[in-house]
Amino acid sequence: MKHDILRVADAALYYEVRGEGPLLVLVGAPMGTRFFAPLADLLAADHTVLTTDPRGIGASTLDVPESGSTPERRADDLARLIAHVDAGPAAVLGSSGGAVTALALAQRHPGAAHTVIAHELPLNEVLEDRAERHAAVEDIIATYESGDVAGAWKKFMVNAGVPGEPPAGPNPDERFWFCHEMRGTTRFRPDVAALRDGGARILVALGEESAGQLLDRTSRAMAALLGGEPVPFPGGHIAFVMDPPGFAARLREVLGAV
Template sequence: MNRSTTTTAASAALEVPGARLYHEVRGQGPLVALVGSPMGADSFAPLADLLAADHTVLTTDPRGIGRSPLDDPDQDSTPDLRADDLARLIVHLDAGPAAVLGSSGGAVTALALAQSRPDLAHTVVAHEPPLNELLPDRDTLHARTEEMIAVYLAGDVVGAWRLFMANADIAMPDEVVQQMFGGDRDAQAIADERRFYEHELRGTTRWRPDLGALRAVPARVVVGIGEDSAGELCDRASRALAAGIGAEPVMFPGGHTGFAEDPQAFEPRLREVLAGA
């Protein structure tokens, strides 16, 4: 198989209610959609390049993020709204049903798609969804989320990210947090970050899946967890989801963003999962 990490991506914008969805399409073959929240198309590009050797690969900037502008910039982003956007993209491409990999908030989007439009996805891989509602300490987690949002909106960006990492149980040295989120930064990254805190984080982490519906959908729902994520919030939430739908979680290389940190390691495991291995 061609292991080239560069392919030509065709980009376009799809008009949907209230937004224009920037998306990219690579390759030819069965359709695979790679979705994040707030991560956009660029975060998935290296993985998409690998899969495009024998798949049609869809990536997109979620509404309000990156190159997907909103008619109303103050509109909140919810998993159900993003799932409707994804459904419209899949229908627009006329290449479904698709295999969908969603990671982090994108995994919540993918689960919402499985519930609302199971006809459009034959396989949904939910990689580390932050489903706080499935955890016994949900009230504490929600309170911490509200605190980090308030700290961010008060202007303490680094402080908000410190709280975010602590709430997610992700060990990150303070100097790394300072380096990543302090000082001079790209204007678009700052705009996307503000939208995430102000309009996306709350709706994503408070979304509660319909476990009965997910057990009943014809699509195969796979719960993915990073091998390096043991004990983190999304590891706990993913295991709660897997238990709730009667599935065994599937381990993937890396941590919460393993698909971006080492796509060369992540891609073979994803191929195994999509093949049903």
């Protein structure tokens, strides 16, 4: 595995490259390189795998630490990284906020990716009750900014419809995600015509264990706008962390069919 920093106008972007073969990009938001490492190691057997810490997260630092992270900015970063490693065009697997980044990449940088797989995208703008969902996000952010971290996490879990307990322990990226990334990600407006006509094949992926959750709704709505159904993947929202071999096998199947 090779790692380095790519300097852009307002940030330093940390990235890792593994393996040889067709370029495959794995991207999250807020999840960065360490969450994708086990999956990337498996896929590097037959791909050049690029992973990165999104701006403001992990080792990717901002010149102005409090500046925001939008899908558009993250897409521009990703396009620069793909050009920098000089192995594209890429297949891109984006999960959670990274799925929104991947859609923005397809819109803003036609030709950077030949395939985009958007896995469980938190895209409130595609829902009929978007105003209610936006209000819930604003309440979560306000709760966090008030200092009630546990309360913010509880509201987040309830809004997402995800069972279980919030993450325990200190998280150095938590504040940036709540205060500077969540709003821009959930409010992104996809340009459906640009996605349909941009040249890349766009697939929406949905975990088989995510039925009834908010991202089940958003993923199905986005797939419908693109004229199809979500592609099933094993597990739930973080299946690529919980079951890298199963996720890698399914990703290879999907990439082989496109």
